[in-house]
Amino acid sequence: MTLPVTPLLAIRDLHKTYRLAHGESLKAVDGVSLSVMPGEMLGLVGESGCGKSTLGRCMLRLTDVSSGQILFEGRDITTMGERSLRPLRPRMQMVFQDSNASLNPRRRIGDLLAEPLRVHRDADGHRRSATVIADRLHELMNLVGLPPAALDRYAHEFSGGQRQRINIARALALSPRLIVADEPVSALDVSVQAQIVNLFADLQAQLGLTYVFVAHDLAVVRQISDRVAVxxxxxxxxxxxxxxxxxxxxxxxxxxxxxxxxxxxxxxxxxxxxxxxxxxxxxxxxxxxxxxxxxxxxxxxxxxxxxxxxxxxxxxxxxxxxxxxx
Incomplete structure (x- = not known):
């Protein structure tokens, strides 16, 4: 696989330390340096508690870092405030492990998927019309293999695999360049895992996405990743x-x-x-x-x-x- 020279995401000597009671410190991320190239799928693996999920959150600045540097699209986002980060948020998204907890049970799926389209303006800085949003929701359902009728239902009406497809659709809503998937198949049955892994691969080929795929199962990582970080x-x-x-x-x-x-x-x-x-x-x-x-x-x-x-x-x-x- 031939990749461009300039990384989409680069982290340099990254540290995340949590200060605990009695003066103790927990080093969740301890001096990690990684680059992720455009169009690449990087598998991030290790046992539970090794810091891989914390690292994934740090990559997207969902968690502040203690020291080090994060470059996204060549821009240093390490210490950016939320106002400066806001224009970059559509281009870097996360799919979480718990597909059920990630979806508000009180809102219909259509409302959940439409929210980022309403909050963020389009590439020209304009608010999206209701017609544009409706068309995009149908596109998203088609991308993740769910019927448009799913937009009128609630999260509890779907299986775990279907809920994860909905979470993937939400991550795709704003056409991101980078997706960090935090153990997105670990809570699913083996047969359903294969379907979701294949969906990630199909979306990468179709949309040119870049992934950091966090997992503890090397069998999954072997199937889908270009490179592996242990x-x-x-x-x-x-x-x-x-x-x-x-x-x-x-x-x-x-x-x-x-x-x-x-x-x-x-x-x-x-x-x-x-x-x-x-x-x-x-x-x-x-x-x-x-x-x-x-x-x-x-x-x-x-x-x-x-x-x-x-x-x-x-x-x-x-x-x-x-x-x-x-």
Whole structure:
């Protein structure tokens, strides 16, 4: 896949720290640097609590960051106020994990989808007429595979998969360039997951969308992503093209995750068991943040934190002793 040189979204040394009681701090995002190219689908994966959802919210400035830089379309949005961010909001949207909680149960679907079209002006700065809004709502229903009659119904009248289609339609309403999808299929049945994943892929091909697809299921990410970023305890520990990362993982944590895919093991006999629990982000281990669970850990791993470095073309890993393969 050939991508343009200039990223649509670039984050540099991003940190998000929550201040807790008794002077403690929780580092949800700990020095992440990533670029997302136009038309790309970047998969962001890791266990629950690794910081991937927080990172996704930070990318869109739905959550303020503690330090670092966020560039969207070449503009620094890191410290922009809401008035300055407002013109950019239509171009960057989010699809949330809980399809039910994301929809107001007291309002019809048509009203929910029409709201952003009423709040934001069109490209020429004009308010949209009722006719223009009605036409757009029918377009959105067609895009996500729902009948126009759905516009007159309420959220509770739909299945989980249908509600997620409605959430996707709402994210598409203002023709965004970037969509961050925060575990959008994790609460759905497996067969419905496949339908929604295929919908994301079809929309990308049809509309030229750029995605950050947050997930904990590598099987889903393998199906849909161009590149994968693997997070652990708030940091990216491996980054590269999907086939390279999942078929030839360089970080022991990624190798352990691929072993959990419920199908023939990716990576063959190099898969390792993932033992123990994720340490608390309030008291992260010194050195490599994965060394407490890594069967390959050595003295250096316990004292020196590894940084992302090239393993092979287009593939980086934060490991002192990366797993190498032919």
């Amino acid at each position: 997070m652990y305890l708030g940091a990216v520990v491996e980054l590269g093209e999907t086939d390279s990362v999942l078929h030839h993982p360089a970080h022991p944590y990624t190798a352990a995750l691929t072993a959990a895919i419920p199908r023939p093991v990716v990576g063959g006999d190099r898969a390792i068991p993932l033992r123990g629990d994720v340490p608390s982000p309030i008291s992260r281990p010194d050195g490599c943040r994965f060394h407490t669970r890594c069967p390959h850990a050595r003295d250096r791993c316990r004292s020196e934190e590894p940084r992302l470095r090239p393993i092979r073309p287009g593939h980086e890993a934060a490991c002192h002793f990366p797993l190498l393969s032919e």
